[in-house]
Amino acid sequence: MNVAFIGLGIMGRPMALNLHKAGYTVFVHGRRAESMAPLGEAGCTACRTPAEAAAKADIVILMVSDTPDVEQVIFDDDGVIHGVRPGSVVVDMSTISPAATRRFAEDLRARGIEMLDAPVSGGDVGAINATLSIMVGGRPDVFERVKPVFAPWAGTSCGWAATAPARWPRPATRSWWR
Helix, strand or coil: CEEEEECCCCCHHHHHHHHHHCCCEEEEECCCHHHHHHHHHHCCEECCCHHHHHHCCCEEEECCCCHHHHHHHHHCCCCHHHCCCCCCEEEECCCCCHHHHHHHHHHHHCCCCEEEECCEECHHHHHHHCECEEEEEECHHHHHHHHHHHHHHHCCCCEEEECCHHHCCCCCCCCCCC
16 A cells, blocks of 8 residues: 655654555655655655655645644645545644644545544654554544554554544544554
């Protein structure tokens, strides 16, 4: 399975590296070329734009700092929306506005693209050591498709909210990993 990872800061870089170590083909994009260099040296493929990374992936992971950054990464002129294929899944692991998340998910779904809201807890140490807690909101069938991709980060626990689309996203914690 091909995975795009966009956002290579203190959390994103070790998460992308752990995906690669787990055997996934990982396409990375960061705002700064120097943030992509160590991942390229490790075997990931550096991409010039979020659209380029998304075009090569089945699952697109976002780990950026805030709501405006997520919106830019998805919807800008070179954003994910211009590369991602229908049937793909965008997973936002940033901690952003729930109202914005709903709006982004609706816009993506109108184009045949699913979205999961999956903020994490555990900090950079959890990202490095693969012990993050992941709180996931979204459709259960989409969660099941993406669930294996969470394994290289999740340690022993992960959360999931089986919510109706009208109330989505609504993260909750319910252990499924043990």
